[in-house]
Amino acid sequence: MGSGLAGLAFGALMARAGKKVHVLEAHEFPGGYGHTFAEKKHYRFNAQLHYVWSCGEGQSVNEFLRKLGLERKVTFERYDPDGFDHMRMPGYALDIPNDYDELIRRLQDLFPGDGAAIERFLRQVQRVSAEMDALPSPMRLLTLLQKAPKLTQLMRHRTHTLQDVFDRYRVPAEAQTLLALQWPDFLLPPGQLSFFAWVSLFDGYMRGAYYPTRHFEHVINSLVGVIEDSGGQVLLNRKVVRFLVQGDKVTGVIAEHATRPDEKSEHLAGTVICNADPRRAAEMIGFDRFSPRVLRQLNYDYSPSNFMIYGAVTGIDLREHGFGKWNTFHTEQPDLNRAFREMYEHGDYARPSFAITTPSLITPDNSDCPEGDQLFEILTVANYQRFLDLKMRSPRAYKDEKKKIVEQLLDVIEAHYVPDFRSHIRFMISGSPTTNERYCGSPFGNSYGSNLTPQNMGPGRLGPGSSLKNFYFCNAYSGYPGFVGTIWTGRRLYEQLTGDTL
Numbered sequence: 001m002g003s004g005l006a007g008l009a010f011g012a013l014m015a016r017a018g019k020k021v022h023v024l025e026a027h028e029f030p031g032g033y034g035h036t037f038a039e040k041k042h043y044r045f046n047a048q049l050h051y052v053w054s055c056g057e058g059q060s061v062n063e064f065l066r067k068l069g070l071e072r073k074v075t076f077e078r079y080d081p082d083g084f085d086h087m088r089m090p091g092y093a094l095d096i097p098n099d100y101d102e103l104i105r106r107l108q109d110l111f112p113g114d115g116a117a118i119e120r121f122l123r124q125v126q127r128v129s130a131e132m133d134a135l136p137s138p139m140r141l142l143t144l145l146q147k148a149p150k151l152t153q154l155m156r157h158r159t160h161t162l163q164d165v166f167d168r169y170r171v172p173a174e175a176q177t178l179l180a181l182q183w184p185d186f187l188l189p190p191g192q193l194s195f196f197a198w199v200s201l202f203d204g205y206m207r208g209a210y211y212p213t214r215h216f217e218h219v220i221n222s223l224v225g226v227i228e229d230s231g232g233q234v235l236l237n238r239k240v241v242r243f244l245v246q247g248d249k250v251t252g253v254i255a256e257h258a259t260r261p262d263e264k265s266e267h268l269a270g271t272v273i274c275n276a277d278p279r280r281a282a283e284m285i286g287f288d289r290f291s292p293r294v295l296r297q298l299n300y301d302y303s304p305s306n307f308m309i310y311g312a313v314t315g316i317d318l319r320e321h322g323f324g325k326w327n328t329f330h331t332e333q334p335d336l337n338r339a340f341r342e343m344y345e346h347g348d349y350a351r352p353s354f355a356i357t358t359p360s361l362i363t364p365d366n367s368d369c370p371e372g373d374q375l376f377e378i379l380t381v382a383n384y385q386r387f388l389d390l391k392m393r394s395p396r397a398y399k400d401e402k403k404k405i406v407e408q409l410l411d412v413i414e415a416h417y418v419p420d421f422r423s424h425i426r427f428m429i430s431g432s433p434t435t436n437e438r439y440c441g442s443p444f445g446n447s448y449g450s451n452l453t454p455q456n457m458g459p460g461r462l463g464p465g466s467s468l469k470n471f472y473f474c475n476a477y478s479g480y481p482g483f484v485g486t487i488w489t490g491r492r493l494y495e496q497l498t499g500d501t502l
Helices: 005-016 060-068 100-110 112-133 141-150 152-156 162-168 173-180 195-206 215-229 278-285 292-297 336-345 384-393 395-416 433-440 482-498
Strands: 022-024 036-039 043-046 076-078 085-089 092-096 210-212 233-235 238-246 249-257 264-268 272-274 305-314 327-331 353-357 373-382 425-431 471-473
Touching (some): 005 060, 036 215, 043 305, 092 173, 162 195, 215 233, 278 471, 353 395, 373 395, 384 433
Parallel strands (some): 022 233, 085 327
Antiparallel strands (some): 085 092, 305 373
């Protein structure tokens, strides 16, 4: 149930292995946060803002696609190795290269008096990443205990936030901001973000950042194709409304058609995989059917949500204004912890911190917009409850608030990047946390499942096992979020159930 990337990854692997796979998706499009929507017929946008890692030859995504026979069909464009992320803040600019030695040199040029502290911090990042690479997969307890004596840095930082480690290594405040400026990738500031989560993403991108050659829609459609070509089905507009349970075994579900609620259908299966929110699924089944351990793991807090702007410009080449095969991360408030509080807790975007990307400049495939136009996407954090309250109280107030935030973000772009940016906008829409909830089926509009704090990233994190026979979780909550994380989650469950290690 659910066609998010973790569910599609698992389903495609199972279909390729000869199993009959039946996917039920409540939305009209497959892919979850990986789905693509069209606007004004000419423009196609992937929900949220995505760029990925581990897509190079022999890396995990490449191995996954090779297993499915898709490695030549689904290809990727690499971001600029000399600066895949451009970090911008008042008085400072840093382009992050795919090379730790060069990154250290660039930071030492910016902060000559703190070069040693910066190098110690980044070398520690490399050590922690190496220990992460050494973790057993699948992560069985006995194997983990045997490896524990060699995982000294993981044990050392298991409860640390990124801010904790910055402080421990005495990284200067401005360098902290530049290194953590990709915080929109997590929607958490350094003071709340798990150090492990940050290392995993940061080091992953340091090994190469990528974007699908034919956009994310092609990736999703290719996985759907594997399932359907193997005799399976991906049924859209099918919302699961009830589970069929016999004793401690889930035998199937009842689904209703999203646009015709009176039309219900029964779906039976030997194994049921939950790619939806585990907590809501458990509530539907009945919490009393789950073990105390799983109930504790289901007591996660949701990640924050985001505010998105999707748009297209014409009559201008954004490459002439500092954009290209990279993402740009900008902050007007140098203290990212404070910037997060101002936007998320107080709804104040006067000094915003945000990300902007230009998909049209990353791949030569221009199927996402008319020739001569260029797409842009802007992302920052937003509070779900605040937008829900506005929407319930006054739809006009809700729209006015969205417009206000859009104008504040565009003000920054015109002040620092493209002076007459507004005059070139041909098309633009914005999405709030309630948009995420409606179109992505994301509870409270959350972007990454459970919040990526140290409390949610430790050994008590929910796994695929549900304590019910033939019923498994397979999603960002029970594994890890993001493109690479959800593919890994689907792959891990496949390996667990089949014994076939990729």
